[in-house]
Amino acid sequence: MPMETPESTPDHASAPVNRSLSPEQKRRFLSDMLRIRRFEQAALKQYSGGKMGGFLHLYIGQESVAIGTVSLMGPNDHVITAYRDHGHALAVGMGMNECMAELFGKATGCSKGKGGSMHYFAPDKNYWGGHGIVAGQTPLGLGLAYGLKYKGLKGAALCFMGDGAVNQGCFYESLNLASLWSLPVIYIIENNHYSMGTSLNRSSAFKSCLAERAEGFAIDWDLCNGEDIYTVRAKTQEAIERAHQNSRPTVLEIETYRYYGHSVADAKHKVYRSEEEIERYKQNHDPIQRWKKQLLGEGVLTEAQYDEIDIAAQQEAEASVQFAESSPLPSEASILEDVYYEVDHGTAAGTTGRHFFNN
């Protein structure tokens, strides 16, 4: 049975990083979360309609984590995540159009139809994917931090991972190097309590929480409730400051919950957990409803404004479906593009010797 985390304390709302927020910024977070939700609901509908292949791992229920953390990024802060990557992609500023088109496998997709749902990238927005192998991105996040430090830049690498990734070896190897070399990486464990169909208590041994495992590596760690943006931002800011000021890593575990299965293909997600549990989260812990209530209470949002924001998100999502639908498929010739930089650029290296071996 997943733990239900307590309400955030007023301290988090009054943290400096939150006190300085303008009403516009607060409404923007609402809009950003609704955009993720409406985008994914539209994607789910199209997936069910047979418009896309492969897997679709939905982020719905976890939106406050991506929005809260990414909202703190500066010019030298970078993001990398696993395969449940739509939320982070929209959070860093990728457009719904290229994201939806990627799901449709179209040439206008963010990866030209070569990556799919699990492999979104936008290096121009400091967003390094979108990685399909559980925990495979954890050494890469370390490398982003290493690169920042090597170049003398004051930045951080926010490396997201699920609770299912914490038992992979390369994560621990990465923690060791992060601490040993004082690298500014922040491992953010989005603990939605299920690694596919296996609950946290059936998959992971721990004392008080997963992040506490960092203790053995002399890495600072923290645990927080992810349903409230103020809390997420207050806790993430501490980690970012630790990275920026002291070049030290953090493991930050953020409690959250996904409403849908591991992927849409996960037919048993109401078997390994109860419908009541899902309903309870939707009713009592929904990050969007919670933030809405918060902003209504603060007097910086009206019901009419909420509806306007929500309708805009729905319209944007619907337009992205139209964009994806009407976009061209990638050409068959593009299968052999983007394999090698040197070949794509027609350099001497790319035109010397045989690179591809079909008859």
Add this chain to the structure above:
Amino acid sequence: MPLITYREALRHALSEEIQRDENVVILGEEVAEYDGAYKVTEGLWKKFGDKRVVDTPISEAAFIGMGIGASMLGLRPVMELMFWSFATVAWDQIVNNAGFVRYMSGGLINCPIVIRGPANGGTNVGATHSHTPENMLANIPGLKVVCPATAYDAKGLMKTAIRDNDPVMFMENTLLYGEKWEVPDEEYLIPLGVADLKREGSDVSLIAHGRAALTCLKAAEILAAEHGIQADVLDLRSIRPLDEEAILRTVRKTHRAVLVEENKPFCGVDAQISSILMEKAFDELDAPVLRVSAIDAPAFYSPKIEVKQLPRPEDIVPKVLSLFS
């Protein structure tokens, strides 16, 4: 021209590239303070310091993956694997991340990393330390694979590999580290994808890569001295990209080919070469293409037996003679 060892040639290449490009950084187990498990990086840490030459813990999955991540940000890490055998614990990072990140991002990200180290049998260290994974890694579109046989080639190819914007898997050989060849003082580069005709003949083509190319040179001397057969010896140098033209050129000249490698036979590099010859030189061949590979079992420990597991001149000569019977 100065005679220097294979390891010195590699060291000179690393040293020159560290000085040429501030983004080049050497990382690996024992590469810095210990001066390199096989002394390839000897003296580089003293010369260039902690930032450019970095000792890692024994933690291949993390440090190889870390190098890949850093290369995405524009660094040019040269990562030493003490043995290429240890790539098995970093396989996900090498294949899925170095190999595929460019493709899956639709060309938005490159990975200009070099992963280097010895990949050979013949040193009596058993199966876990004797892998020759050039065929496995050349099977991954997105990766490049290089296997230099001489000090000259090692230096020229290493400098090119570091400047290449794609991930290059650079496979050396501990049995060659102490061997000497002539290497000029002046800077030179050897392109990837260009084979080297190391001996000219007219009767048969011996096609090989890595140390097997040297074994072929020895076999060619025996064939010439004892049997009056003159062999072309073509050293592929680079597996992917592959110099297909050079392969076809030599076979069109001699009309006979024996393919030699220290790789295992099943799906080995020479299986690919063989397929190319079947497809593109079928009418040129006066005899079947034959292969000499490592004997198809995990690497044997016992020194007096292991030496027989890898191709020797005496394994190559009868194969060649069989083409003329």
